[in-house]
Amino acid sequence: MSTAETAIDALKAQVCALHAELIRWGLVAWTSGNVSARVPGRELMVIKPSGVPYEDLTPDTMIVTDLEGEVVDGHHQPSSDTAAHAYVYRNMPEVGGVVHTHSPYATAWSAAGEPIPCAITAMGDEFGDDIPVGPFALIGDHSIGEGIVATLKGHRSPAVLMRGHGVFTIGKDAKAAVKAAVMCEDVARTVHLARQLGPVPRLGQDDIDKLHDRYRNVYGQQDTTTTGAGA
Numbered sequence: 199m200s201t202a203e204t205a206i207d208a209l210k211a212q213v214c215a216l217h218a219e220l221i222r223w224g225l226v227a228w229t230s231g232n233v234s235a236r237v238p239g240r241e242l243m244v245i246k247p248s249g250v251p252y253e254d255l256t257p258d259t260m261i262v263t264d265l266e267g268e269v270v271d272g273h274h275q276p277s278s279d280t281a282a283h284a285y286v287y288r289n290m291p292e293v294g295g296v297v298h299t300h301s302p303y304a305t306a307w308s309a310a311g312e313p314i315p316c317a318i319t320a321m322g323d324e325f326g327d328d329i330p331v332g333p334f335a336l337i338g339d340h341s342i343g344e345g346i347v348a349t350l351k352g353h354r355s356p357a358v359l360m361r362g363h364g365v366f367t368i369g370k371d372a373k374a375a376v377k378a379a380v381m382c383e384d385v386a387r388t389v390h391l392a393r394q395l396g397p398v399p400r401l402g403q404d405d406i407d408k409l410h411d412r413y414r415n416v417y418g419q420q421d422t423t424t425t426g427a428g429a
């Protein structure tokens with residue numbers, strides 16, 4: 199087996215395993231979420247098959263596509279969001295992983311079409327800003343990807359609430375994108391609960407900037423293989 203094939207096999211195993219994290223953190227119902235990873239140095243990505251129950255996913259069921267979303271290797275139909283993920287990889291070269299969920303609290307904010315205000319330190323840390331709302335787009339082609347890129351390019355947040363749909367997150371790799379999806383749901387829930395108690399003020403911009411900088415540059419072990427920091 200070539201080095202490139204070995205690398206793709208490792209990514210298939212990782213992307214497959216990360217779907218279990220979506221279940222573990224309560225981010226998905228039935229088959230309603232997907233994870234992908236860019237194949238470093240290649241115009242390829244690995245993504246899950248469409249509509250296959252998570253318990254039936256194995257590394258061998260993962261699909262390899264090019265960055266136009268055309269299948270290169272795999273025996274199943276790729277995820278319905280393949281074109282959206284591919285669009286993100288084409289237009290955001292720094293992104294190595296993309297995740298989509300319908301996690302309930304964050305999706306409720308997306309249905310309301312309201313950004314989640316940066317009201318708690320955990321949001322300053324991970325998102326460095328409000329979590330923005332992206333445009334409504336139908337599922338199936340690259341339209342969702344266009345909305346993700348238009349909203350997140352130049353934004354600190356690795357998460358976007360696609361209006362009337364759900365959450366898309368990006369990261370330097372697939373694990374970082376899953377982490378952003380976990381944190382997005384956590385803060386969506388907390389800020390929602392806070393709103394039941396009354397108005398929720400946004401943190402001051404200067405404090406948000408300091409929190410975000412500390413989280414990226416000081417927090418944890420500063421070894422991104424072991425720390426949770428960094429997108």
Ligand SMILES: O=C(CO)[C@@H](O)[C@@H](O)COP(=O)(O)O
Nearest residue numbers: 229230231232248249277278
């Ligand atoms: O958002 C949707 C449907 O609303 C899809 O992304 C979701 O059901 C997952 O679809 P796939 O199983 O990845 O094709």
